[in-house]
Amino acid sequence: MKVAVAGTGYVGLVTAVCLAEIGHEVTCVDVDQKKIECLQAGKCPIYEPELENLMHQNKERLTYTLDYQRAYQNADVIFVGVGTPERYDGSANLDYVYTVCRQIKETVQKDTVVVIKSTVPIGTNDELEKWFNDNSTVHFYIVSNPEFLAQGTAVHDTLYPARIVVGVQEDYSKEIMAKLYYPLTVAPYLAPYLEMDRKSAEMVKYASNDFLALKISYINEIANFCEKIGADIERVTQGMSYDKRIGDKFLNAGIGYGGSCFPKDTKALHWLSQSLDCELKTIKACIEVNKNQRIKLFEKARSDFDNQLNGKKVAILGLSFKPNTDDLREAPSIDNVRLLLDYGAIVHVYDPIAMDNFRRLFQDEVFYFDSIDQAIKDTDMVFIMTEAEEFRKYDLNKYRTLMKTPRIYDGRNCYDLIAAEKAHLYYYSIGRRTVDNG
Numbered sequence: 001m002k003v004a005v006a007g008t009g010y011v012g013l014v015t016a017v018c019l020a021e022i023g024h025e026v027t028c029v030d031v032d033q034k035k036i037e038c039l040q041a042g043k044c045p046i047y048e049p050e051l052e053n054l055m056h057q058n059k060e061r062l063t064y065t066l067d068y069q070r071a072y073q074n075a076d077v078i079f080v081g082v083g084t085p086e087r088y089d090g091s092a093n094l095d096y097v098y099t100v101c102r103q104i105k106e107t108v109q110k111d112t113v114v115v116i117k118s119t120v121p122i123g124t125n126d127e128l129e130k131w132f133n134d135n136s137t138v139h140f141y142i143v144s145n146p147e148f149l150a151q152g153t154a155v156h157d158t159l160y161p162a163r164i165v166v167g168v169q170e171d172y173s174k175e176i177m178a179k180l181y182y183p184l185t186v187a188p189y190l191a192p193y194l195e196m197d198r199k200s201a202e203m204v205k206y207a208s209n210d211f212l213a214l215k216i217s218y219i220n221e222i223a224n225f226c227e228k229i230g231a232d233i234e235r236v237t238q239g240m241s242y243d244k245r246i247g248d249k250f251l252n253a254g255i256g257y258g259g260s261c262f263p264k265d266t267k268a269l270h271w272l273s274q275s276l277d278c279e280l281k282t283i284k285a286c287i288e289v290n291k292n293q294r295i296k297l298f299e300k301a302r303s304d305f306d307n308q309l310n311g312k313k314v315a316i317l318g319l320s321f322k323p324n325t326d327d328l329r330e331a332p333s334i335d336n337v338r339l340l341l342d343y344g345a346i347v348h349v350y351d352p353i354a355m356d357n358f359r360r361l362f363q364d365e366v367f368y369f370d371s372i373d374q375a376i377k378d379t380d381m382v383f384i385m386t387e388a389e390e391f392r393k394y395d396l397n398k399y400r401t402l403m404k405t406p407r408i409y410d411g412r413n414c415y416d417l418i419a420a421e422k423a424h425l426y427y428y429s430i431g432r433r434t435v436d437n438g
């Protein structure tokens with residue numbers, strides 16, 4: 001099939017490349033000239049494991065362009081995968097989606113299926129259906145097809161999805177979507193394919209993301225309580241996870257969720273529920289818990305040093321919102337670094353992947369290093385913000401030998417407490433006793 005994809009970000013590009021992998025002819029459109037030039041040169045503009053390889057393997061079926069008219073006019077199906085960031089009040093900003101839709105409407109001269117992959121509030125796809133077909137000589141079939149990929153495993157998540165959810169209401173678009181995704185529903189991929197009405201499909205996306213965010217906030221609150229009463233969150237979650245109803249996923253206590261989805265999707269659903277006078281109180285609590293959790297390392301260090309962080313050298317290990325991505329959107333590192341700078345601390349930073357993006361944000365306000373060893377040298381304390389493998393495997397004795405004082409504030413519980421004791425560290429982690437063996 002001939003497919004166009006609007007947006008070559010984490011969702012759009014991965015979708016496009018995976019659709020090419022299963023045999024479709026895909027044209028990718030973006031407004032970002034640098035991204036398109038990079039793609040045309042055969043390079044992937046974002047860090048996502050396996051993506052560049054797959055781009056090369058399918059290069060015959062992939063085209064990249066700034067020219068949306070060229071892309072949309074001949075497509076059988078047009079995917080919309082542009083951003084839906086949060087507005088100041090927490091609601092979803094649909095400006096990018098509507099811009100693409102306007103471009104589609106003014107370009108397309110034949111009946112076309114438009115698939116909304118961007119995460120949009122419940123009811124948006126029905127509104128779009130009306131908006132598109134109002135005063136139009138051709139018919140637009142609007143399909144809600146929410147995306148569930150996670151950054152860092154996006155290619156695998158797209159080729160082997162836990163489910164494909166398609167909100168589709170007309171026979172023609174039902175047939176087209178089933179044909180488009182057929183290769184993913186058979187071996188070796190075997191994805192469950194769920195057809196439903198558009199509103200329910202939109203709701204599946206929010207309900208799923210918000211449930212996962214809630215699970216994180218819940219376990220973080222339990223972890224904070226464990227600290228107070230002297231229980232160990234790692235033992236607690238181990239004990240909980242044997243119950244199959246609970247499972248062992250998303251039970252890692254830490255400094256909260258970030259990224260481009262959970263923060264905005266919790267706020268957007270909460271905003272929508274409030275606007276309909278039906279507030280979702282669990283989601284409200286989830287957002288509030290996360291807000292405090294994100295700055296827990298800073299607050300602990302501030303209290304340990306009696307507010308005197310001026311001139312202290314702090315190394316930040318891990319800048320992205322999670323390992324294996326260069327994405328800094330809503331990364332807890334940003335809040336912690338801002339607060340440390342406000343308190344007069346000298347900040348060293350290191351991340352295996354996200355350094356360039358961080359440099360664009362903080363420029364010369366912080367010091368950049370190429371390795372853990374260099375970043376922690378002569379520092380007063382270290383904040384660990386992600387559980388990158390490189391941090392988890394780091395020799396704990398080096399903290400003692402390289403740092404001025406071996407004080408570790410670990411937001412991702414990377415180390416065993418006994419190992420921290422043996423390495424003679426001060427080691428604060430989330431929901432566990434603090435080791436003070438420095």
Ligand SMILES: NC(=O)c1ccc[n+]([C@@H]2O[C@H](COP(=O)([O-])OP(=O)(O)OC[C@H]3O[C@@H](n4cnc5c(N)ncnc54)[C@H](O)[C@@H]3O)[C@@H](O)[C@H]2O)c1
Nearest residue numbers: 007008009010011029030031032081082083084118119147
């Ligand atoms: N990132 C994720 O992990 C993830 C997962 C599931 C769902 N989503 C949802 O998918 C959507 C996209 O997220 P993302 O992370 O890929 O965003 P992104 O910011 O990485 O990418 C969006 C892209 O759209 C481009 N764009 C903007 N206007 C355009 C236009 N008129 N025509 C063509 N391209 C245009 C931008 O230049 C950018 O490259 C959001 O609604 C998000 O909530 C994201």
